[in-house]
Amino acid sequence: MKTLNKLTKSSYTIETNVGILSITVNNDIIFMEQTAPVFKDVISKETFGYCFDTSKIDNQYDIQIVSTGLKDILIPIESRSSLDALQPNFEEIKKVSSDYHVVGFHLYTQTDDQITCRNFASLYDIDEESATGTSNGALACFLYKNSEVKKLSYVFTQGYSLDLASEILVKLEANANDEIEKVFVGGEGYFVSEKELEI
Template sequence: MVDVYVVSAFSKNNTGGNKAGLVFDRPDLTSVQKMAIAKELGYAETAFITESKLADFRLEYFTPTEEVPLCGHATIATFTFLNLTNKLSKSDYTIETKSGILSMKVGTDGMVFMEQNVPTYSNILTSDSFNACLDTNSIDSKIPIQIISTGLRDILLPVRSSKALQKLKPNFKAMAALSKEQNVVGVHAFSLEESESKITAICRNFAPLYDIDEESATGTSNCALACYLFKYVEKKSQYTFEQGYNLNSPSRIVVNLTTHDNVIDGVFVGGYGYLVENKSVSV
């Protein structure tokens, strides 16, 4: 049997968020077993945390179908749990991942921030590439559709309004095909909020190529979005995103950017979380 802790990360007012499975100190598990555990749990990602020779912790991330190099919400969930169970003795940590060594920061208020890679801006897509995926009339043509990565490649898709975003009905088979063709994890659709709002944008994230039709909170894609907005919309040091409304799991994701001469040199994603349950699964 394997002990699993279920923690929701990027919660809003201690509800909602995105659940991840956490398994600690089981270096004996094979990749096949880890994937089987992730599949049985059924969450978008499950993190496996072990000792590291290179950092404070080693984290591996599995979806129900394969291993991925990085997962924002599962990492935030991990440090939320370690903080809640008084397993942390300092505020700054490092983690070893397949995306490299990344730094973590835990605030006195329990908010956890995770370093991402600096952005890589890739190709710009036309709205026609979405013809088979969704109603292209909903796309905001004033700003580009672009692939950006701060650890995972996502297509950033601007949508005209939060109402149009809410009404999106993607063809997931076509979107999976587009994701495969563009070598991305998925599509991060967003609508900008009014400038006086404390929320920068409302988002929906689709990753059907990885058997995740929609996800309620995604750290890496919102980091990519912050870098996109820094380049095309407004240069700020902090962006706040909300996601998960269509899944009845409202989530809040905060992204901080550090810059030098208008160039991004640091990307950090942060949020709160809470313990949902612990359970045992067989392998």
Template sequence: MKTYTVRAFTKDNKGGNIAGVVLDCSIFSNKEMQYIAKELGFSETAFILKSAVADFKIKFFTPESEVDLCGHATIAAFSLLRNLKIISCGTYTQETKAGVLKVFVTENEIFMEQSLPEFLNILNSSEILDSLNITEESLDKNIPVRIISTGLKDIFIPIKNREILNKISPNQDMIKSISKKFNVIGYHLFALDEEVNVDAYCRNFAPLYGIDEESATGTSNCALACYLYKLDKVKNDNYHFNFIQGESLGNISEIKGQLKIESNHIKECYIGGHCSSTY
């Protein structure tokens, strides 16, 4: 069996988030896929299978369990398929536990469709603050702490600025407990930025799934793009977003979001970026 490792959401061909990718997985059971994902030890591994309803079926496993969808592992998988010349540039579909979703493959980038956003509970911030070892003063008080999903549910936490964001030292056990309580994958922290080419700096914690912190999270940043639109905090008229994650880990990643808006409603949402060209 051959496994591949691909860096997704790289910036200038550096940084990014490593995903495992395994081709032609029809011989493996879920138990075997889980074992492989745990042995590889990456935040997610994508297993590619044949599909009766899409071009490919992809299953995603963290070291601890299967998840419905994964942004960076999807970007990694389709980048690998392109570079191995299994596919060419164009539009494809992937069958996932979050539904059948479109993937756009270009020479330089991969973009994946996500489910339309669900804006769920607005949360009291007190226990969230304790789990992050910060006070109310560290939050951007103009934005509610809220559960949002474009395929996977996260708690979105607005931080006042980038400096505070990077200094946060979380209590992973408390985050795990709160994630169980609210049935979410984890926390997505973000600080809006005044830079022309950056919409927000982000951090993501998902210890419930064996991921203390990861350097690029596609699904969460797609949901963040939708949240910024809902909050009327969009910097441009084409509804393109640029997020930086992994700075606190010394592993900077660039994640790009795109929204299709019709009659002031989000009709489609995409997340994407570059991948490394070596495996």
């Protein structure tokens, strides 16, 4: 809508299944509010033995289900090269996703200056996705909660394995007790194509 010049204001609201959320437009950057994080089950890495090579999982962080609107399993991977080389078994990912009632798996790895992700949602016929807002919103909340340094803004990259590189921005608002109260996910979009559907 921004590309088509159909946005005339700097702020909007949208009604979703989880409530009314805000959207802000600042030049080419658009942010959408997510719901406050919910931290759910911590899962053993043995659960994923048939999904991919679990020897590449980074044991520094737990594997946990986190939601800022949709539930994902957040899985840390030891290095960028391991993440890039990872060969997912989509049928097994579908089974585990169904068992844990999640949308999918969000795998990530950190270097000093970058957090890179891959997202598998085969339960919903999306074997791999190039940019996932809710998943990265959940990941930002997880990293904030589990890191000594409490950052309020994060940049995630995703989609390299699909040759569709994306940059996802996340902003957090927290109170004096370091409890996250608001989550905003955004970035720049670009127009790909236009289609007409008959209803």
